[in-house]
Amino acid sequence: MPRRGRGRLRLEDVRELEAQLLSAAQEAFMAHGYGATSMAEVARSAGVSKTTLYAKFPTKAALFRAIVDQQQDEAYGAVDEAVGEASERSLASSLRHLAEQTVLHASQPENLALNRLIDWEAPRLPELAEVTHARLKRSIGRIAGYIGEFAARDGIPCRDPEAAAELFNFTVRGLYHEIRMGVRSAAPDEVRARVAKIVEAFLASRSLW
Known part of the structure; x- marks a missing residue:
């Protein structure tokens, strides 16, 4: 999935992004466990930058x-x-x-x-x-x-x-x-x-x- 460009996201885009992040995170946690999964790995799986991920989930x-x-x-x-x-x-x-x-x-x-x-x-x-x-x-x-x-x-x-x-x-x-x-x-x-x-x-x- 291409990385998102800069700019203010619409509400529906924010919700879509959150769903995308949660889905990628859950898949990673299920595959590797919570302790072994890094935020960098979640960001890669979701197709976003670590900055974007940390902005939503610190x-x-x-x-x-x-x-x-x-x-x-x-x-x-x-x-x-x-x-x-x-x-x-x-x-x-x-x-x-x-x-x-x-x-x-x-x-x-x-x-x-x-x-x-x-x-x-x-x-x-x-x-x-x-x-x-x-x-x-x-x-x-x-x-x-x-x-x-x-x-x-x-x-x-x-x-x-x-x-x-x-x-x-x-x-x-x-x-x-x-x-x-x-x-x-x-x-x-x-x-x-x-x-x-x-x-x-x-x-x-x-x-x-």
């Missing part, structure tokens, strides 16, 4: 963080499309949709590969550990938001929405771990059935939250 950790954020944004976009009108939602349906869509999205081959890379390299690379912590915090915040919303709507107080969200997230991650390890199928019907049981068990303890 560090390799920032570049990887953008890939992870994109993964989450796509999953949450699917969640938002599935939950329906606010007046028709319940805590149970919201949690089911959230868990189903995020597990199904994370179970796609390219996302499984990314998450396996994180599991492999994060223990020895602090910047990757920070990225995964930020992703976890965002997930818990989303769940805690649902719990707080419906605590007020349903008149069922919750003493600690974040602690309840952590418990729910941990349980759903257990399901995803089984899928990632090949112990359980990622077939949509099976995921939905397992999620329904998780949500039912979680809500059974609602008065204790």
Whole structure:
């Protein structure tokens, strides 16, 4: 791909450039690992200068963080499309949709590969550990938001929405771990059935939250 000339980029060009950089980076990370991939290699793969790459992503950790954020944004976009009108939602349906869509999205081959890379390299690379912590915090915040919303709507107080969200997230991650390890199928019907049981068990303890 030819290098881009100088001058101010239009918004659509900026978005195209970002997508180009993230795609090239993800391919490089998957092929060589996070630690072994250099920013220079990503720039070459994307067909841009290192100056252009660093202007958009000042560090390799920032570049990887953008890939992870994109993964989450796509999953949450699917969640938002599935939950329906606010007046028709319940805590149970919201949690089911959230868990189903995020597990199904994370179970796609390219996302499984990314998450396996994180599991492999994060223990020895602090910047990757920070990225995964930020992703976890965002997930818990989303769940805690649902719990707080419906605590007020349903008149069922919750003493600690974040602690309840952590418990729910941990349980759903257990399901995803089984899928990632090949112990359980990622077939949509099976995921939905397992999620329904998780949500039912979680809500059974609602008065204790």
